[in-house]
Amino acid sequence: MGNWRKSSYAGPGDGNECVEIATTTTRVAVRDSKAPTRAVLTFPPEAFAPFLEALKAHR
Numbered sequence: 148m149g150n151w152r153k154s155s156y157a158g159p160g161d162g163n164e165c166v167e168i169a170t171t172t173t174r175v176a177v178r179d180s181k182a183p184t185r186a187v188l189t190f191p192p193e194a195f196a197p198f199l200e201a202l203k204a205h206r
Contacts, residue, residue, distance in 0.1 A: 148176045148187070 148169040167183070169176045175195040177188045190198070 148174075151178070151183070153180055 148171065151167040151169045153167050154165050165180050166177050167180045169178075170192070173191070174189045175192055177190070179185060
């Protein structure tokens with residue numbers, strides 16, 4: 148998978164308890180930042196975008 152990046156909202160006050168994502172042209176991968184060697188979830192981009200929009204709508 149490509150370069151992993153954390154949310155811009157993740158910071159020292161959050162205890163680094165967040166997820167990281169990596170993207171390719173065909174997949175979006177998500178992993179737990181506290182356990183990066185464990186399982187990774189992957190989604191096609193067209194499924195991941197609506198998921199993010201739903202999260203934003205429930206803030």
